[in-house]
Amino acid sequence: MDDELQKFIEYREKMNRKILDSGNLDIKRFFGLDSAVYRKGILDEKTKELLGLVASTVLRCNGCIVYHLIQCIKKKVTDEELHEALAIALIVGGSITIPHLRYAFEMLEEIRAKEEGNGSS
Amino acid sequence: MDDELQKFIEYREKMNRKILDSGNLDIKRFFGLDSAVYRKGILDEKTKELLGLVASTVLRCNGCIVYHLIQCIKKKVTDEELHEALAIALIVGGSITIPHLRYAFEMLEEIRAKEEGNGSS
Amino acid sequence: MDDELQKFIEYREKMNRKILDSGNLDIKRFFGLDSAVYRKGILDEKTKELLGLVASTVLRCNGCIVYHLIQCIKKKVTDEELHEALAIALIVGGSITIPHLRYAFEMLEEIRAKEEGNGSS
Amino acid sequence: MDDELQKFIEYREKMNRKILDSGNLDIKRFFGLDSAVYRKGILDEKTKELLGLVASTVLRCNGCIVYHLIQCIKKKVTDEELHEALAIALIVGGSITIPHLRYAFEMLEEIRAKEEGNGSS
Amino acid sequence: MDDELQKFIEYREKMNRKILDSGNLDIKRFFGLDSAVYRKGILDEKTKELLGLVASTVLRCNGCIVYHLIQCIKKKVTDEELHEALAIALIVGGSITIPHLRYAFEMLEEIRAKEEGNGSS
Amino acid sequence: MDDELQKFIEYREKMNRKILDSGNLDIKRFFGLDSAVYRKGILDEKTKELLGLVASTVLRCNGCIVYHLIQCIKKKVTDEELHEALAIALIVGGSITIPHLRYAFEMLEEIRAKEEGNGSS
Numbered sequence: 067m068d069d070e071l072q073k074f075i076e077y078r079e080k081m082n083r084k085i086l087d088s089g090n091l092d093i094k095r096f097f098g099l100d101s102a103v104y105r106k107g108i109l110d111e112k113t114k115e116l117l118g119l120v121a122s123t124v125l126r127c128n129g130c131i132v133y134h135l136i137q138c139i140k141k142k143v144t145d146e147e148l149h150e151a152l153a154i155a156l157i158v159g160g161s162i163t164i165p166h167l168r169y170a171f172e173m174l175e176e177i178r179a180k181e182e183g184n185g186s187s
Numbered sequence: 188m189d190d191e192l193q194k195f196i197e198y199r200e201k202m203n204r205k206i207l208d209s210g211n212l213d214i215k216r217f218f219g220l221d222s223a224v225y226r227k228g229i230l231d232e233k234t235k236e237l238l239g240l241v242a243s244t245v246l247r248c249n250g251c252i253v254y255h256l257i258q259c260i261k262k263k264v265t266d267e268e269l270h271e272a273l274a275i276a277l278i279v280g281g282s283i284t285i286p287h288l289r290y291a292f293e294m295l296e297e298i299r300a301k302e303e304g305n306g307s308s
Numbered sequence: 309m310d311d312e313l314q315k316f317i318e319y320r321e322k323m324n325r326k327i328l329d330s331g332n333l334d335i336k337r338f339f340g341l342d343s344a345v346y347r348k349g350i351l352d353e354k355t356k357e358l359l360g361l362v363a364s365t366v367l368r369c370n371g372c373i374v375y376h377l378i379q380c381i382k383k384k385v386t387d388e389e390l391h392e393a394l395a396i397a398l399i400v401g402g403s404i405t406i407p408h409l410r411y412a413f414e415m416l417e418e419i420r421a422k423e424e425g426n427g428s429s
Numbered sequence: 430m431d432d433e434l435q436k437f438i439e440y441r442e443k444m445n446r447k448i449l450d451s452g453n454l455d456i457k458r459f460f461g462l463d464s465a466v467y468r469k470g471i472l473d474e475k476t477k478e479l480l481g482l483v484a485s486t487v488l489r490c491n492g493c494i495v496y497h498l499i500q501c502i503k504k505k506v507t508d509e510e511l512h513e514a515l516a517i518a519l520i521v522g523g524s525i526t527i528p529h530l531r532y533a534f535e536m537l538e539e540i541r542a543k544e545e546g547n548g549s550s
Numbered sequence: 551m552d553d554e555l556q557k558f559i560e561y562r563e564k565m566n567r568k569i570l571d572s573g574n575l576d577i578k579r580f581f582g583l584d585s586a587v588y589r590k591g592i593l594d595e596k597t598k599e600l601l602g603l604v605a606s607t608v609l610r611c612n613g614c615i616v617y618h619l620i621q622c623i624k625k626k627v628t629d630e631e632l633h634e635a636l637a638i639a640l641i642v643g644g645s646i647t648i649p650h651l652r653y654a655f656e657m658l659e660e661i662r663a664k665e666e667g668n669g670s671s
Numbered sequence: 672m673d674d675e676l677q678k679f680i681e682y683r684e685k686m687n688r689k690i691l692d693s694g695n696l697d698i699k700r701f702f703g704l705d706s707a708v709y710r711k712g713i714l715d716e717k718t719k720e721l722l723g724l725v726a727s728t729v730l731r732c733n734g735c736i737v738y739h740l741i742q743c744i745k746k747k748v749t750d751e752e753l754h755e756a757l758a759i760a761l762i763v764g765g766s767i768t769i770p771h772l773r774y775a776f777e778m779l780e781e782i783r784a785k786e787e788g789n790g791s792s
Contacts, residue, residue, distance in 0.1 A: 082773070084776050090755065092762065095586075096762060099278060099576060103278045116234065125246070128770075129773075149453040150228050153459075154235060156455075156456060156459055157220060158242040161402075162484075162490050164492070167448060206413050213395040217403075250406070251403070274577045277580055277765070280767065281761070281762060281767070288569060288577075289565035292568050332630075332633040334634075334640075334708045335636070337707075345697045350509045359480060362484050363521040363522070367521070367522070371648070397480075512698065515695075519697075520644060520697065522643075524642050524705045525643065531682070534690050584762055587762045593755045600718065601756055602759060604726050614763075635714065641704060642727070
């Protein structure tokens with residue numbers, strides 16, 4: 067399995083490790099905080115990941131979009147729910163987000179395909 | 188009642204009417220779509236308003252933040268839920284969003300005060 | 309005449325002079341370039357000012373919007389043309405630009421009123 | 430013809446179809462509006478496409494830049510006109526837009542080459 | 551002393567306290583990190599504050615600009631140094647940053663005036 | 672040597688030449704200004720390049736990041752200094768900048784490797 071999704075996951079993991087190994091404490095603390103904020107609180111993890119997905123889409127960051135899509139799907143968010151969240155991002159962010167919508171739909175398809183390949187659904 | 192919140196609400200209403208009365212059909216259709224996208228679908232209205240709030244905060248738009256805060260509170264979102272959503276916006280959007288966090292907390296207090304004044308809580 | 313429009317014009321002029329008087333040559337050259345780029349070329353001044361207005365609106369800069377509105381009106385751009393340009397900005401930039409659309413419509417009204425007061429139409 | 434331009438066109442078409450087929454009505458309505466806003470009105474199509482190009486460049490969206498370049502060239506916009514519009518985008522948006530200027534010039538060359546290959550000029 | 555600068559300082563302090571008192575731990579940790587990152591490291595505090603100022607200017611956040619200006623001046627950054635840093639922000643961020651340049655020059659003047667009034671120079 | 676870094680350098684040079692050869696004077700003047708602003712003034716070149724790097728990172732422009740990294744390294748900026756500057760960009764710009772942090776760390780490694788290959792360290 068050597069598709070774009072898999073390459074992204076491996077690249078992300080490898081580079082995050084290098085960043086954390088660089089010894090800069092402020093960066094390390096930020097990464098810790100970035101994980102903590104999506105953990106279950108008063109809001110459940112599913113809602114939090116949808117918030118992360120919409121924030122990533124209006125800010126037009128493909129790397130962030132695919133990460134939150136993966137997390138959303140782990141939390142059992144359905145395609146219809148993802149489409150509604152992306153529709154909000156589109157209206158808020160405008161046509162300039164459309165290329166990122168295309169990317170989100172492409173990655174969503176890849177994530178679902180991989181999920182099925184793993185027999186996880 | 189002549190506070191900043193009230194002035195914002197009246198200004199917003201007055202100007203939206205002028206924009207819609209200008210006769211530009213594309214603008215009118217966009218405004219319709221902007222209302223439609225927050226209506227109950229697979230995702231409930233509360234979640235949708237939280238998505239709108241986080242999108243508005245990372246994009247750093249005070250006018251949009253106060254609007255979605257008002258809507259969130261109409262949908263019975265609690266302060267703790269709002270704080271968690273704003274925490275995600277802060278981590279995603281960085282310290283550059285802090286002035287908008289201050290504005291959100293200020294307006295939240297005003298909206299709650301007005302709500303109590305109306306005996307609606 | 310002590311309205312918001314007039315105050316903006318005076319503040320802009322006063323601060324621009326202070327910036328240019330600060331003695332930083334790179335800033336000075338940039339300001340010169342910023343004037344030059346809107347001068348008549350292959351594209352006429354009216355088209356260039358509309359380009360400046362749309363760029364300012366999608367980038368959500370009120371100070372830039374009012375400046376280009378004033379210039380557009382000097383170049384005899386009509387309200388209908390301005391509305392069509394703003395509609396494009398709205399679709400490209402999304403609902404996050406709506407507060408700036410409200411501001412544009414408000415300022416447009418003030419500029420037209422002032423123009424009539426001056427007997428210039 | 431298997432260049433980057435052709436791949437972009439095919440990818441764009443394929444993914445837009447998937448997005449529209451997803452069944453989300455708000456997204457569908459937005460796509461309709463996004464086509465409508467560039468149609469001839471008081472402003473002609475050429476001016477509208479230039480507005481779209483400048484908005485795309487200051488917002489730094491390569492996918493949007495190449496799309497509007499293609500449309501501009503269909504409407505007989507000349508290279509000199511495109512350069513003047515891009516100069517405005519550069520001054521408004523700053524050096525951060527330069528990588529997108531490089532992309533615009535690269536794609537412009539490819540579009541012109543393809544146009545000649547088709548004997549359309 | 552009831553000028554805009556003083557009002558900003560007091561508002562900022564009051565609202566930051568309310569935000570920290572809200573009980574959201576992730577927000578609190580982010581605020582701690584936001585202070586830590588500007589402390590002397592391999593880079594001195596003066597350089598770090600200039601980095602904060604330029605980041606704030608290209609991201610066009612007045613509240614952040616005035617904060618970093620105050621800090622820069624505490625670290626004995628001269629006006630000429632500030633102008634050079636702002637010139638970089640202007641070239642990188644484009645004419646859209648000019649209203650924020652005006653604000654920076656205005657606040658700089660107020661901070662210097664206050665400094666003299668305090669006999670601190 | 673046919674890595675991503677080398678390809679970027681060659682592409683950048685080739686396209687910049689084409690842009691400058693296009694004959695648009697305003698673009699040409701902007702490019703001149705973009706070089707001038709990083710030259711030694713009251714602030715030294717090292718500080719100016721760090722300012723350019725942080726501005727590029729918070730604005731999330733990979734092409735600009737790699738360019739300023741190359742310049743920083745020419746001016747003998749150390750890895751620890753770069754990490755501290757990037758930490759500020761991360762806190763100011765939020766988690767949305769993390770993909771660009773990954774890119775910066777990747778390119779930094781390539782630039783250092785190339786530097787050693789050239790016996791320049």
